[in-house]
Amino acid sequence: MAQLTCSSCGLVAEDDDLVCRGCSGNLSRSVGARYPVGQDDQAEEEQPRVCPHCGAPVPVPTNQVCVVCQRMLGEVRPSRTADAGERGVDVYSTRRDAPTAVLRIRFGAVERTVTPGSTLLLGRAPAAHTTHGLLERYDNVSRQHATVGLEPDGTAWVRDEHSTNGTFVNGSPASPGARTPLRDGDVLRLAADCTLGIAVDRPGEGGGR
Structure with a gap:
């Protein structure tokens, strides 16, 4: 059986929990958790994903809040690092426009x-x-x-x-x-x-x- 995690904070929950013990958020059991993931889906999820604000790894794809900086994730993009061992930081979120005159x-x-x-x-x-x-x-x-x-x-x-x-x-x-x-x-x-x-x-x- 797939392990249930909180979609907001990523805390692992017990099977009979209705509310997250960490953030008190409602626990939703997605349909995907009850059925085997296809091979194509597995390949897609294997790509590392990071928080666009602090670069911390996102442990659960459905997380809405970063487990490290507690900011809303929004659209989470794959890591853009050349070294797989280096923690990825989203280049789209770190880019800033040139200073205005x-x-x-x-x-x-x-x-x-x-x-x-x-x-x-x-x-x-x-x-x-x-x-x-x-x-x-x-x-x-x-x-x-x-x-x-x-x-x-x-x-x-x-x-x-x-x-x-x-x-x-x-x-x-x-x-x-x-x-x-x-x-x-x-x-x-x-x-x-x-x-x-x-x-x-x-x-x-x-x-x-």
């Missing part, structure tokens, strides 16, 4: 931040609510002068919104309606004398100034 626009002592996937309107119009108070003294800056943005991959840009007196990156004019790349340390100028500093911070890469 932050775009900082500096108006002298004042700074505005743009996060990945966001934009910031530069100008004197009320619609540019985060900058119009800072730029209103520049009469040659348009009400909706330019937009700066940061892509999810960390690419920063500026787009001149068909302003009257133009937008410049390091002294070069930006084409109206088109995105011009911005890099850490660039100088952004609106019209003739409104100069803004550009900083692109990338955690772990020493970005920003």
